[in-house]
Amino acid sequence: MPDDLGGQIEDLPLSNALSERYLAYALSTIMSRSLPDVRDGLKPVHRRLIYAMHQLKLDPRSGFKKCARVVGDVMGKFHPHGDSSIYEALVRLAQEFSSRFPLIEGQGNFGNIDGDNAAAMRYTESRLTEIAELLLRGIDENAVDFRPTYDGEEQEPVVLPGAFPNLLANGAAGIAVGMATSIPPHNAGEVCAAAIHLIGNPNATTAELLTHMRGPDFPTGGELVEDEATICAAYETGRGSLRTRAKWAKEEGKHGTWNIVVTEIPYQVQKSRLVEQIAILLTDKKLPLLGDIRDESAETIRLVLEPKSRTVDPEMLMASLFRATQLESRFALNMNVLDAGRTPRVMGLKAILRAWLDHRHEVLVRRSNHRLDAIARRLEILEGYIKVFLNLDEVIRIIRTEDEPKAVLIRTFELTEVQAEAILNMRLRALRKLEEMEIRNEHKKLSAEQADLRALLADEGKRWKKIGKEIAEVREKFGSGPLGARRTLISAAAPVVEIVAEALVEREPITVILSEKGWIRAQKGHLADDVELKFKEGDKLGFLLRCESTDKIALLGTNGRVYTIKASDVPRGRGDGQAIRLLVELANEDGVLALFVPDAAQKYLVASSAGRGFLLPGAELASERRAGKTILVLKPGEEWHACVPVRGDHVAVIGQNRKMLVFPLDQLPEMPKGTGVQLQKYKDGGLADVKTFSLAAGLTWRIGDKLRVEQKLTEWLGARASVGKMPPNGFPRSNKFGD
Structure with a gap:
């Protein structure tokens, strides 16, 4: 502040004074x-x-x-x-x-x-x-x-x-006023590779650059679980959120026991706080799948996670930990930086690399000009030295006899001020023949370097080639070895694992028993077909299903709806069990068509008693509601009659009128629900049975304990919705394929 302003008072609105001072602080x-x-x-x-x-x-x-x-x-x-x-x-x-x-x-x-x-x-x-x-x-x-x-x-x-390339290689984080920055570290070798690609292809897209620089490379390793589209969008705009996880492996123990060993944790997560957080959640019983945690770290990280029991699914255990702890964290990408004009702005990957390359180009030009000036000064002195050695005796005489030798030297040998001063400061020991040869060699070498630098400054292509060479040297030195090797594993987007009640259930084999009158129970282990089972008086076995305690069971009702029952919810013991209608909302007049564990990857052929059907994806045979989900839309008087897995390329249908029809499977539509299309035309009655098979292998059916195969099916081949013909001799009178 100038001295003459001292003691002066200026009236200003408080808001103006505050805004000016706050703006100065913010900047x-x-x-x-x-x-x-x-x-x-x-x-x-x-x-x-x-x-x-x-x-x-x-x-x-x-x-x-x-x-x-x-x-x-x-x-x-x-x-x-x-x-x-x-x-x-x-x-x-x-x-x-x-x-x-x-x-x-x-x-x-x-x-x-x-x-x-x-x-x-x-x-x-x-x-x-x-x-x-x-x-x-x-x-x-x-x-x-x-x-x-x-x-x-x-x-x-x-x-x-x-x-x-320090900005991308080491990243940055900071909170300013009204803005912040958060840039993750990257692999220096990959950054250099992307920069070299940008030099050769100035119009390269962010996606092309990401083929070289794949994503963050954190010093603590870990795993990046994001899809390519998310990563590309984040680096294109300069903003995004990247999900990182700890790196873990299952370690087998004795007698079927196992542990999870965590060897790398997400970036900027303190290990001691992470262990403390898991221990608190474990004490509060918020991690029911985890039994204990031990920190066995020395120079490297080693966190040992013990499951509650050996039957716990490792993926489910880690999913619960990822959801509840800092073993999974999100890195907020916000590439807000000061550009070359000292203006803060968010820059994408290409803009950041371009700014760094432009800076390297400016540095190269300035260093080259600085070197040219130094060479010019040295060449001027060397040229003066050469003149000295050509007239050495005269120079010595002038220095010894003249009162102002500098002026005489300049006038006699046409020297510059700099040359004359250098000659006067020359040591006597330099006045030897060998020194003259060294001076001439140095003059020649510097002249060649001067020509190269001038050619470099005159050709932009040569400058970028030199910059690319310098970056390649950095890549070679710091892009490999223990320091340069990539530490963070980049994986595809991790599927969201639902932590469901089944995860808390001990996995074990069970047998689900459903009686004809609708009483359901489960017994431990897989029972044999000939096992003796007890039921209420007048009741008998309806369905026997061998499965796991963690399975979800599909119950198909004759009303066209599918119900999902958790195997863990089925009452255990040797008693009569529980009424099925207490587990699902199945009306008294509706029966049970099937009880099985559906395969989401399998397709099923579903059909009504009227002979209409379609192909159903196995994933549709699941319902979160107790009331179930409609699969087959039925007309009055119809029932859900069949649900068979699709195997082969043809469909065999037989009606209650004992007419059989074979047609290609591709004539049936695939849909999640509906009425379906007519499989076979009936004048009287309806569908008796349906199955899919491979035409090349032949159609099979069971008679007693024997299996019969019919390969000559030309007589029964036709179009869907045809009437069909009487089945081959020996076909069961029950009109069922039986296998």
Whole structure:
């Protein structure tokens, strides 16, 4: 503030004064604290840390220095904020579980994935990594602009040259005023591959770039479970949400026991808090499938999850944990950065790569011009040296005898001021023949380099080729080996596993018994067909179904509806059981057509007693309602008569009039429900039986314990809805195929 303004009072509305001051604060937070620069991927505090360590000569080949020394230099010269915030930024750049490609190498306790803090800065030491060196490459060659520091005593870079794709490789996170940024880490080799592809194909789409850079690559590994369309949309717009999961495996134990071992957890999830969260849910009995959790981690993560029992389904167990704990988390993608004009905006993948490449191009041009200027200055001096060696005796005489040798040298040999000054400062030991040869060789070498640089600056294609070569070198160095190998597994979108009541049921074989009068019960194990069963007086066996306790059973009513019964809900024991009409809303006048466990991948042929039918997907034989679901729409007086699995390519139908018809299966429509189409034409009566079969294998039916096969079926082949003809000799009088 100027001195002459001191003591003056200006009347302003409070709202105006507040808005101006808040705007200044907001801009400072956005531009000088929270958002990274798209060119080097660094926030100001990170950039100042790396530059200060560069000034301290803490390169990868030097020794370590105390972090307190580094923090002191950063705070005193560049970043006038609290030392704790500076040290926290330094620690994060050195943590292998926080940074995918650490920019600082730490020595000492820098914290761990459990959430433990680093040791105090007076105990820890640090130096730069080779990746940080890449970010600084060319910093002393006029590659970037500098600006005065906060006190005007020093200069600091506006941005680093950034030969490493740091923004995408290490990601960034920050909350500003009215905006935030959240960029996940990526694999540096894949980012470089995408950048090289963009150099050769400037019009490449985001989908094409994602064939090279497949998605996030978190330092803690884990698994990304999103489909390609979701990932592509997120990187196209710069905003999205990506689902990550822990990586786990089933580990077999003794006597049929097993455990789940978690070896990698989602990014930015603290292991100790995760274990604590699971333990609390376990104590509160909110994880009924989990028996216990143990943390057996050492240098690597190893969380052991014990199931409640060996019959628990591992996929169901992990699905319940993914739903309730941080073993599954979402990473909010928001690629909000400062562009080259220092304007905050959300950028897609292509725009970010383009901005980085344009920055690399600008750095190349500036470094080339800087080198050309240096070469020109050196060549000027070398040309003066060459003139000296051609007239060495005369030069020595002038220096020894003249009062103003500099002016005489310039006038005699037509030298420039710079050349004359260099000759006067030349050491006597340089006046030897060998030195003349070295000067001429250096002159020749620099002249060739000068020609190459001029050709480079004159040809944009050569510049992009050189940039591509530099990026390829980075890819080769940091895109392979333990550091460059991809850590995060990218999978297709994981199916949503419903945590249903069956997951809480111990899986075991059972036999469901339904009597003719509608009493249902279950017994443990799979009973033999000839087992002796007891029923109420006047009742007998209707259906016997062998299944698992976790199965869902389809009950088909003669009213055309399907009902789903959970096997675990069927009463156990050797008593009479429970009335079926207490489990499903089946009217007294309606009977049971079938009781079986449907196969969702199987197709079924359903038909009414009037002979109308269609093909039904097996997935439709399920109903969440106690009242069931209509499958076959029936007319008055009709019943659901048949439901047979489809096997083969033809249909055989026989009516109560003892006429049989065979027609191709493809003449029947497939639908989820309906009246169906006529299978066979009847003058009197209705459908007796129906089956599907393979025409090449022949039609089979059972007579007593024998199975008969008829392969000559030409006489009965016809179109659907035909009348048909009398069946072959020996066909059962019951008009049933029986198999």
